[in-house]
Amino acid sequence: MRAITVRDRAAGVGGLTLADMPYPHAAENDVIVRVHAAGFTPGELDWPGTWSDRAGRDRTPSIPGHELSGVVVELGYGTTGLTVGQRVFGLTDWTRNGSLAEYTAVEARNLAPLAADIDHSAAAALPISGLTAW
Numbered sequence: 001m002r003a004i005t006v007r008d009r010a011a012g013v014g015g016l017t018l019a020d021m022p023y024p025h026a027a028e029n030d031v032i033v034r035v036h037a038a039g040f041t042p043g044e045l046d047w048p049g050t051w052s053d054r055a056g057r058d059r060t061p062s063i064p065g066h067e068l069s070g071v072v073v074e075l076g077y078g079t080t081g082l083t084v085g086q087r088v089f090g091l092t093d094w095t096r097n098g099s100l101a102e103y104t105a106v107e108a109r110n111l112a113p114l115a116a117d118i119d120h121s122a123a124a125a126l127p128i129s130g131l132t133a134w
Contacts, residue, residue, distance in 0.1 A: 003101030024105035026076030037124035038099035039067030049094035065100035069123035089123035
């Protein structure tokens, strides 16, 4: 799978590179989303979660981007409320690989159904700015 990755914190946005990465694993209550549009803010490159997991372990190369819109292609064990083929939008977790990839694993609770008449690009631009406005 192709993804935009970061490896060097000091490089900033100049360190973003296109790379081959493993296809994500759908953990319990996760879904795999085929990303149609994604959002990215350069400030993410300063967030600790971009560089380490919840236990503080280095997780580079990591995939930034947290806003996304796409289609569910796989359900993890125990996942309810979403179906394969469903259009969705939402946020990825800060300490996991993000949305600047062909596919990403997302907790089902962080996604919402996307109406057929809403463009993926518009939907991917909404989550962080919408939460900020709220």
